[in-house]
Amino acid sequence: MLSVVFVCLGNICRSPSAEGVFQALIDAAGLTEQISVDSAGTGGWHVGDPPDERARRVAAELGYDLSAQRARQFQIADFDKFDYVIAMDRSNLDNLHRLGHGEFSGELGLMLDYAGRIGEEVPDPYYGEIEDYYHVFDLLKPAAEGLLAHIRETHTI
């Protein structure tokens, strides 16, 4: 079983959305038993909370169900549990690099790199408007597709 965890700051907006989009792609590809998906936040303020109501509402409208997700904080032990650790922005990526001390043997990546948008970030919508949540999903979809293609090619699945 390959495993992927998406990481943002609060684990209530961007990374739960990425988890929902990626899970739907995996299910549609018939890879549910071969790739597991999770998400986490580098911060701990929202631990135990469901995703932001705006993220859930936009997700539902687009056909993704985030309602069972609950926020958790990324743990150093997660580096041992996951093959792919995918950050939503450079600040989260930097924090993960610091936490991992370069010891991680899997792939630590930036989400939009997988859409060919090298170095670009999924902007934090938390203090924004509902349009910002739609924008997050617009960015996530091609990146999730690119990530899945990359994983399938790397592991020939």
Ligand code: 4NP
């Ligand atoms: P996320 O958005 O990182 O996409 O989940 C945020 C949610 C909450 C906070 C910041 C970002 N916060 O500061 O509480």
